[in-house]
Amino acid sequence: MRSCRMHLSGYQRRSMRTIEILMGICIALSILLQAILERHSLSMVTRYGIAVLSIAPVIATITVVARYLRGEKDEYLRNLVVESMLWGLGFVLVADTFFSYVQPYSSLIPFGNISLDVFIVTASITLEVKLWRNR
Amino acid sequence: MKNRLRVLRAERNWSQADLAQKLEVSRQSVNAIETGKFDPSLPLAFRLARLFETSIESIFSDESEANS
Numbered sequence: 001m002r003s004c005r006m007h008l009s010g011y012q013r014r015s016m017r018t019i020e021i022l023m024g025i026c027i028a029l030s031i032l033l034q035a036i037l038e039r040h041s042l043s044m045v046t047r048y049g050i051a052v053l054s055i056a057p058v059i060a061t062i063t064v065v066a067r068y069l070r071g072e073k074d075e076y077l078r079n080l081v082v083e084s085m086l087w088g089l090g091f092v093l094v095a096d097t098f099f100s101y102v103q104p105y106s107s108l109i110p111f112g113n114i115s116l117d118v119f120i121v122t123a124s125i126t127l128e129v130k131l132w133r134n135r
Numbered sequence: 136m137k138n139r140l141r142v143l144r145a146e147r148n149w150s151q152a153d154l155a156q157k158l159e160v161s162r163q164s165v166n167a168i169e170t171g172k173f174d175p176s177l178p179l180a181f182r183l184a185r186l187f188e189t190s191i192e193s194i195f196s197d198e199s200e201a202n203s
Contacts, residue, residue, distance in 0.1 A: 076173050
């Protein structure tokens, strides 16, 4: 599958790298903020501040993807990226619905905290599979 | 949508990568168009026609029309 990426342009590779970095930030932020929330008794204002901080990578990812789609000249790849994102969104919706019933009875990390990561991973895997199938 | 892209490309001894470079698209795009998995937009169809110095109709044909 790595060979599929070798055919991508510099612009496509740069955009993917940015999204991967944002994903890393999102995971780190999710773990950090969750730890802070569990260990400290925080005021409502601080909790709102943390909530705002947690959505920053989500907004950044949306901005990066929108900018990529606007700048992508290859209509087929643009089509694949949109299809992959729909798969990612669909998977997040399914998983979110499932975990909303399971979460209250388990010690799992809240799904909302990792939904962006799940979305990006699912969309990335779908994109890689689609590129590989059409190699 | 059926197309004669593979034939036209073969006549010129171009690889998929060569054609992709001339069209400024990815090789996967050329493969997807050739195999009928993806129908190009009008601007890309015009670019293909210009590149092969022919008309769009001589490259692409409607499958339902071809069957009737």
